[in-house]
Each structure stands twice: as C-alpha cells, then as structure tokens.
Amino acid sequence: MIPMHSLRQKLAAVVMLTTLAALLVSVCILIAYDLRQYHRALLGDMSTQAELLGHMTSAALSFDDQRLAAENLALLRIRPQVRAGAIYNARGELFASYAAPGEAGDFPVRPRGDNVQIEGNNLFLYRRIIENGELLGTVYLRAEYALVSRTLDYIGIALLITTVAMLLAFLLTRRLGRIVTAPIFAIAEVAREVVSTRDYSRRAPRTSTDEAGELVDSFNTMLTEIEQRTGELETSNRAIAREAEERARAQQEVMRLNEQLEVRVHERTLQLETANAELELAMEEAKNANQAKSAFLSAMSHELRTPLNAILGFAQILTSDSLPSTLPQKKEFAGHILKSGRHLLTLINEILDLAKVEAGAVNLSIEPVALGDVLDECRTMIEPIAAQRGIRVLFPEACATVVEADRTRLKQVLLNLLSNAVKYNRDAGAVVVGMSYDSPARVRVSVQDTGLGLRPDQLELLFQPFNRLGQENGGQEGTGIGLVVTRRLVELMNGTIGMSSRVGVGSVFWIELPMTAPHALPIEGAPPVLALPAGTPDSSVRHTLLYVEDNPANLRLVQEIVRFRPELRLMAAHDGHLGIELARLHLPDMILMDLNLPCVSGMDALKTLRADPRTAHIPVIALTANAMPRDVERGLAAGFFRYLTKPINIDEFTEAVNSALAWVDRRAADKEQQH
Template sequence: MIRMHSLRQKLAAVVMLTTLASLLVSVAILIAYDLRHYHRALLGDMSTQAELLGHMTSAALSFDDQRLAAENLALLRIRPQVRAGAIYNARGELFASYAAPGEAREFPAKARADGVQIEGSNLFLYRRIIENGELLGTVYLRAEYALVSRTLDYIGVALLITMVAMLLALLLTRRLGRIVTAPIFAIAEVAREVVSTRDYSRRAPRTSTDEAGELVDSFNAMLTEIEQRTGELETSNRAIAREAEERARAQQEVMRLNEQLEVRVHERTLQLETANAELELAMEEAKEANQAKSAFLSAMSHELRTPLNAILGFAQILTSDSLPSTLPQKKEFAGHILKSGRHLLTLINEILDLAKVEAGAVNLSLEPVELGDVLGECRSMIEPIAAERGIRVLFPDACETVVEADRTRLKQVLLNLLSNAVKYNRDAGAVVVDIAFDTPGKVRLSVQDTGLGLRPDQLDMLFQPFNRLGQENSGQEGTGIGLVVTRRLVELMNGTIGVSSRVGVGSVFWIDLPVTVPHALALKEAPPALAQPVEAPEANARHTLLYVEDNPANLKLVEEIVRFRPDLRLMAAQDGHLGIEMARLHRPDLILMDLNLPCVSGIDALRTLRSDPRTAHIPVIALTANAMPRDVERGLAAGFFRYLTKPINIDEFTEAVNSTLAWIDRRAASRKEQQP
C-alpha cells in the first residue's frame, strides 16, 4: 500500500518509522544497561560493605565486644540504601544489630549461608566472617532494592520521550518534506516537457544547493552531454589519476601509522610487564606482612598466656585449702603474681600504643622539654634493671639542652631504647648514652649497647610491625612492636630515628630532635609590676586558681608567675581526672586547662565540668600549644572562657587572668544586690 502514496508521504513514513525504531532500540538498551548496572552496583556495594564490616568486627567477635560491633554497625547510617544490618557470632546467634530510622528491627533468628536473596523491594545479603581460616561470625545486611520502581519510571519516561520525539519528527517532516521534494517535482515536470517536445534547450530551475540541486545540474548537463563528452572523459581520467595518487599516499600513511602502532604496542607491553613485576613484588610484600602478622598473633598468644599462667597458678595455690603455704611462700607467690601482672600490663600497653599510632589517635603536646631531666628520670628507672645482670649504664655528666617534644612520649621512647639495650645485651656488658650536635638546630641522642648486634637483613626488617627478628625462642619477653611505636612517636615529634649495628660488637640506636628555647626565659621579660615577691602570697589570697597541666616545666612557669601575685592561690593537677576531682572538691574561682592531657583531654574535662552543677559556673581558660586558627575556633566553640597559646606571653596571660577575675567579682556583686 505504501507504493500508492506520494513521495512526500513515503518520506514522512520512512522518517517516522526510522525515528520510532531508533528510539525504541536506544531507550531499551539504555534502560536494560542502567538496570543491569544498578543491580550489579548494588550487589557489589553491599558485598564490599559486608566484607568491610566483617573485617572491622572480627576483633569485636574475637573478644566478645558487642559495643564495638554495634558502633561499627552504626556506621551504616551514612549509607541510606542500607535499611538494617546485623552481626551473628560463630554459632549463628544475633550478636549486634542496626536499623535505619523508621525501619523495623526485625532480624533472622539464625545466620544463613553466604548468599543474596531478593524479595520485593528488599535485598538480603549474608557474608561469613573468616579470619585466618576460622569462622568468627556472619554479616547480615538488608538494603533497598528499587529495580521494579526504576523500571516503571524508565518506561514512563521512555513513553513520554517517544511521544515527544515522534511529534517533533512529524512536524519537521511536514515542514522539510516540501524543501526536499520541490526540486524533484520540478525536474519531473521539465522531463515530461522535454520528452514530449524534444526541446533540449529547456533547463530545470535550481532551487537549492544540496543533493537535489546537484541532481538538477546533472539533469541539465545531460542535455549537452553529446557535445561535451570528450571534455568530460578527459576530466574523468584526470580525476581517476588524482584518486590513484591519493590512494597511494593514503596507503603510505597507513603503513607509517602501522609502524608507529607497533612501537606503541611494544612500549605498552614493556609498561605492562613492569607493572606486573611491581604487582608481584607488592603481593609478595603483602604475603610476608600477613605471615608476620600471623606469627605475631601466635607469639602474642604465647606471651599473654605465659604471665597469665603464673598469675592463675599462684593465685590457685594461695586460695587452695589443700595446698597450705607459709607466710614467706605467700609473699613469694604474691611477688610472682605482681611481676607477671606488670609484664602483662606492659604487653597490653604496647599493643594499645601500636593501635593508637596506626589509627592516628595519639595526641601530642609539643613543648620545650629539658633533656637532662628526662634522662635523669630514665636513669633512675633503668639502672636497677641493668644492675641485675651486671650491665653498666653510662649517661652524660650534664645536659642543659632543651628539645621540642612531648615529655611523656619522649620518656617512653628513651625507656624503650634503653630497655632493649639492656635486654639484648650480654651479661656484664655496657650501655652508653651520648648527646651530639651534628646538625644545626638538631640534637642527636644515641644509645649504644655491647650486645650480639644485628645482621643487614635484620636491620632491613627492624622497624616492621609484628617482627621480632627471630627472637621468639630466645627466652626474651616482648611483642616485637616496641620499635614500631617508637619510630612513629619520634616522627610525630618532628624527629628521625636510625640504627647502625655490627654483628658481635653491638648496636647504636639514635634519634634526632629539634632544639628549642625553654619557657623559663620568658620570666626575664616580666613586667615591673610582678618583680616584687610577696612573703606570704596565700595569706591574703582573694581568689583560687587551679592549673591542670602534665608538663612540670609549664607548671613551674605558671607557679613562678603567680608567686608574685598575693591575691592568688595556685593549685595544680597533673591530669584531667585529678583536675576534675579537685575542681569539685575545692571549687576554685578560675581554672587553667591544658588540652593535651593524659587519660582525659582538656576538651572532655571541660564537658564534664560543665555538666556538673557544682562546677558549671567556674570559668575555664585554655592554655595550650595548639595554636592553629582552627584550634582556637574549636576551643572557643567548646566553651572555654578564653584561649591562650604557648609559649606564654606574660602580659597576655596577666590580662586574661585579671579580666576574668574582674568578671567574677562583678558577677558576685550583682548576685548580692539581687538578694533581698
């Protein structure tokens, strides 16, 4: 039937059918691709989320820590498509659960095997948690599966697009059809006249410059073809020759491009081979790290069970009626229990320190620290241990160097190096502590022992976690992670650590730390008003000031400043817990608070004070080395009355204390006036 219609109608029909077919195929492909991508992406995302949750909660399942597992599940709140999640233990029992706001907390009673199940608009996923070949539990996730709704939405959008496109195609075809068919109708009219009249002088009018116009020109050219045949043949021959030349040049260009392509393929092959080699090396390193971790866990199991064996064994003897013991024996048994307990605490602290360092949760207070004081404290702690094996420990005679470091962490680093020097030394050996200034602005502190030394291959693995360098069966206690923590702490204090060793001679561990100026120098710039000391400053004190600070040098500086103030009485606390208790007990007028405190940070201590009615009214001034603008903004937003940074500016410190005390006096006077 289509043959009976006009050219315009046929053209319109062809355009409409072509447009419809193209739209249907394109929309169908897009919908199918998007739905397939959505299904795969959702499954991949949920599988990855389940794997991540399983890895994060393996420790919680191992130690039966439901709170940690619930906290890990609570992280699912950032994934809005996850409606609920749960962790099952190895027995298939519900261990911890999470449900998005507004979702029902309905979970299967028992865990199922690995797999994915789709029911309506819900997707259920089960993934087992396996660590070192042991089944620890199962992860359960319930997510929104919107495949049907997306399909309906896409079908509606596809219908709308098809209708609009077909309408536009119909309008454009009617509008443009006349432009396409008009030259053809003109040629047909002239052709009928030429055939009937044999008048070859007639010419068809040219109304366009497209293919229809070319058709008109061709038709007109046919009328003069006889007299122009020779010229046209020559022109055609020249055109063929030019085309042959162009084809030859094109063939040469293709050959050149092929050669370039071969070179590129060769280069890319070399790159892939290099990448594969690097990947194999990385996989080998990961395999070695995993083996070291497994060995570490095995060693830690032995290390933790050894002191527990002594603790539980002697405790059973002390509590047993069938194994009577004398008082000296009980004291001996209690001593063994105490020694094993301390060793167990040391092991746990090392593991916790490594976990904090790896997680970036270590907060340091970088302040001027007198190196001589820290070395003196370390000397008093390490000499009794060394004396038990007849090892001499030699320290520098005098040291007035001041370094920029965290006092507590610096002491931990030095004690770890000294303990290792004693532990792995030979009996009646020596440990030498030395100080050198080889680099401007830096001080090098070295610890040298007379032990067996380390081989080059052992030096390469010295600072790797979970690696004891073959000392597992040497009889020496330890976890093999002390040096890892030591290196990370030194780096956090803007320092460097290194080692040199010779087999049979000994080892030298050294750390470089930046040198700075002590805060005590600021006392020389004190204003004249503070230059006259008072004999009994606390006798006439009107206000009580509590300073919470763990650094003795900083505490001494504030004591010296306040010593010239007869109206102030100073109390001090070395950590956040003690500061909170002293504030509750003594009710000071003003509190100075460091932020980087052991046990409880200054921010947390401030929250505790604000939540207690007994201390909520006491103004707290932050006095800290965190001097970045964002730190100041965060401190003021947390509720500090003022925010002072170290090193202390005495004028600024005095102004802050005076203005705060004046505010306290005005508040007290206002309350008295309001009383009847």
C-alpha cells in the first residue's frame, strides 16, 4: 500500500530536483563566464604591456643601450602579476632582464617569436619588436595565471550557495506541500470511509479557496446528492414493504370470507389477483430503482476515470527515475495535470446534472467551437492511458474546422468515445481519429479501434441504457450508461451518432455536427468593449447599457440586438469585478448581468451594486441560463429588476429593456419636479 504522505514526498522531490538543476546551470554559467573574462582580460593586459615595452625599448635596441632597456623593464614592478620580463635583441640574445622580488631569474635561451603559452600557474608571452619593417628584438613576459585557484574559490562559493538554497527550498516545500495535498488527502480519507461504511453523511473539510477547495465542495455536493437518492430509495422500499404487509393481511381476510361466503368467492379472487399484480409491479419498480442506483454509481466511475488516469499518468512520469524529463517537459506535464484536474472538477459537477441529461432538460451553451483545440485537449488526456497498453493513438495533423456545439459537452463526448476505443482495444493496437465532410454544412468525426468488434445482435442493444456489452469482449467491464448519455448530448447539440463493427477487426464510432464560421473573439485581458450604434451620431445616444458577460458568442448576440436601438450605447465587461468598476465609473442607465461569471458571480455583483449609494438606483436585469423556477424566484427576491433566461427571447428582452428605460425616465422626471 502506498503511504498517505507519498504524494507530498513526490512533490517535494520534484521541487528540490528542479531547484537543484536550475542552481547548477546558473552557477556553472556564471563561473564559466567570469573565468573566460579573467583569461581574456589577463591576456589583453599582457599583450598591451608587451607592445608598450617593445615601443619604449626600440630606441635602446637601436643604440645598444642596455641600461635604458633595463630601466624600462624595471617599470614592471608596478604590475605585481608580472613575475619576470626580458628583452632579446634581433639575434635572439638576452639584452636586458627583470625579475620580481623573490622570483628566480631563469629566462629562455632564445625567444620563440609571437607566442602565448600557459603552463600551470604561469603565462608566457612573446612579442617581436618591429620598427619600420625591421626586426629589432623580442619582448618576453612571465605573469601569474591564477585560473585554477580562482576556479576552486568559485566552486566553494557555489557549493555554499547551493546548500543554502536547497535548504530553503526544502523548508518551503515542506510547508507549502501540506497546503497543496491536504484537501486531496481529506477527500481520499472520506472516500475510503464512505466505501467501507456506506455512510454518505460524511463530508470532507474545506481548507482552501482555490481549485482544490472547489473540488472538495463538488465532492461534498456529490455525496449530498447520493445521500438524498439513497434516502429516497430506502423510504420507497419501506413503503413497499408496508404495502406488501397490508396486501398480505387483505389476502388473509379474503380467505376467511371465502370460508363463510361462497357466493363472493369469485369477486374476492379477482381482487386478490389484482392486488398481487400491483404488488409485483411495485416490486419491479423497486428493483429497477436499485438497478438505476448501481448504474449511476458505475457511470460516475467511468466518467471520472479518464481525467484521473491523465493526472496519475503524468504524475508518474514526473516522479519516475526511469523516465527522466527536462524542465520544460516538467512544466508541460504540470500544465496537463492542472488541465485534467480542472476537467475532473467539471465532470463532477456534470455528474450531479446527470438526471437532467436523462430527462432531456440539460442546459447547453451552443457557440462556435474550434474542433482542433478540443481534439488537442483530448489527445493530451487519452495518450498516457493508451501508452500503458502500448496502443497508438493517431489524430489529424491540422484541423481548422469550427462547429456549433457546447465545448464542455463536446469534449465529454469525444473523451467517452476515445476511452471506450482504448478500453476495448487489444494490447499494442491502434486508435485512429478521422474527419470527413460528407455534406457542405456538417463534419463527421470518427473514432476507429482495432478491438474484437461486436456482433450484429450486440449492435442492436448498444445504445440501450445499462447494457454492459464489454464483458463479453475481452472481459472489459463497461458502464452501460456512457454511450446513452453521449447519444443524448450529441442529439441536443443538433448532431447525430452512429457506429459500425466487424468481429475480429474492430469498431468505428462517429458523430456528425453542424459547421459554422469562426467568430472574432475579444482578446482575454483586453479593455472593456465600448460599442456605439453604427451610422448614428453620438448626439442620438440617450441611454447607456452595461452588459456583464464572459461568453463571447452571447455578447455578440446582444451587440447585434442593440445595434438596432440607436438611442442605446452598449458597454461590455467580461467578469463581475470589471462590471462593478465600470458601473461605478460610468453610471449606466441599466445593467444586463449574467449570473455565472468569473471572479465575482452575478448575484454577488448585484449585492455590491445595491450596497453602493452611487449605483443602488440602477436597474439590473438578470440574463442567465439558470432557468429553474426556484432560480427565477431567488433572483427576483435578490433584487433583479427582471429575470430573463437563455436562449434569449427577443420580444421579452426588448420589453424588459423598455420597461427599465421607462422607469429610469420617470425617476429622472420626478427628480426634476422636486428641484
């Protein structure tokens, strides 16, 4: 069994190794650069000194004045790194010499022309003295070359810096590692206890406000939903048991009456048969409810397994000694883990919405989606799973197709098809993702595997709920619900799904979706968009409308609607925090507010605006996909002027805007009368 603290140790090892590698590279580069500069500076200094001595001694050589040459050499005493020097005449004979105090006076017998030599801690330099094209002699210098001792000093300093840095990194990692891993350990502990005790009332504590905290909240919400469903099933079973007891008592009463009244035998027998039929129907409904509960839990395992495998796969690569990776690769793998973790959080939230999918009441955000981006994300998540069994996954090299779909649901559909293709494949097989355009307005995405395939009788049952055909092919256990949900999601996105299979060859699953042209999306982090009515002078604008929305397609739709209202100027903000700041700065006449916003939710933004005297009077209209009756009641009770739901009904939208503007005009007129 892996100890509970193993993840923390792995994180610490990754951070320590990364820190050590960065320190070693940085220190080695600095040391190499400094030693190179030292070598070049010393060599340049000695060359300059030799040139100067040669120029100063040329006259002494010409007039055979050894005393002047010796005086020139004696000037080297101001250069402590020069240990000895000499002047040779044109015949190569020693003409004058100089030796620093404590240095031996041994000089080469003959000069070697222009030359530089390094031997141990000494640098030997020879420079010829040439005047007017005539060789007059040679300058010889011997200087101290301290490269080795300088290198040793730097190595000592580098070891000290590395030790201190690694100690600090270790201490910080121990502290921060607990912060990162504590929520995950809490979830794992609660999950084990729930599995062993079937006590769904347990909850994981929330210790942070980041993605890990959101994961804890979603996990607790999932347990709450399971607990409620389990309670409902238990209540239903108790009611059925009571009803069965009552039916049994009624049957005994009928038997007693039959003994006394033979005339009513036939009537009581029919009543008994009817009661038994109702009892069998109730028992069958209870059995189906229990099967639905088991199928629900199995579907959760299937949907969560794909991103979990991606997370664990990249984490194993990061911590494996047999699979070394570079620093850029570590960053890339960490990015994949983060992306898969966020997708896992999304799937947990979607599991809670599974009942809506089954009922066909799920809310989708249909917008232009770059198919290539979604395929790339699926590729990074499915390849580590396939690699464990040696399965090759082939994707199209380039894809510029844009489809009309819900991005999250489309990714869920593709991941389900890919994970099934890997699960029911043979070892060392292949999965091929293809694209075709059978019609100008639709694209077909196919997922082909090299598994055992399905028989025709199995194909007829493939899209029926809770049919686990994978048990018959290689012993792989399927969920029985994934393809049902996939088909319904594809149909909700105005698409179609189908498949073909050959026993012993493999299967091909395909989906068809409508294509569209890509929209020009605003750049993330760009300043808020200020849209003026086209072709209308600024003087015609009487009212300002602020729209707070993070979905570019929804923003574009409202821009097109408002474009036909020349008296309106539209401002836009892509999150709740920016929307609050724009409202305080520009004081618009009315505000359209989405509820599911980054940074600050629409409900919290409304509370902030109502608490500020400058913006408390501005009417705020909710425009959201939260369309349940309790959501509408909650929004109106919170103080929204109107509550509009997506998809937008243009007539209702226009009426709500007109009502808000009329209220603004009446309020302005009342103020003027008061003044």
